[in-house]
Amino acid sequence: MIIGIDLSGPSNTADTVCTLFEGRGTALHLIDCLQGSTDADIVKLVVGLQIAEACYVGLDAPLSYNPGGGDRPADKDLRSRLMNAGLAPGSVMAPTMTRMAYLTLRGMAVARLIEGAGGARFS
Secondary structure, eight states, X not given: OEEXXXXXXXXXXXXXXXXXXXXXXXXEEEEEEEETOOHHHHHHHHHHOOOSSOXXXXXXXXXXXXXXSSOOHHHHHHHHHHHHTTOOGGGSOOTTSHHHHHHHHXXXXXXXXXXXXXXXXXX
C-alpha cells in the first residue's frame, strides 16, 4: 500500500488531499482519494488499513527544520536545481519561513500521528 499526502496549512485543510494506492506488478492502482482531509481523516485511513505488507507514506510537507533557521542543506541544493530548470526561487521555501512554519508544524504532527497509528515510520 502506498499513501500519498499533499498537506496544506492547518487552517486550510480544504486543500489537503490524501490518496491510497495499491501496487499491482509495475502499476499503481488508486484505491481511495480523500479531498479536504483533516488530520483525523488521515489517521482514520491509516488505522483502517489491514497492513500485511510494507506500507509507504509520501508526505508533501517539511518534517524538519534547520536549527539555525533558514535553509536545510537539501533545500539550497533543490532550489538551485529547480532554478536551473526554469522555476522561480520561491518554489522552495525554508521550513521556518512565515508562510511555511505552520505547514512544517502540521507535517511534523501528522507524521507523528501516523507513526502512533502504526502506519509508518519516518526518518
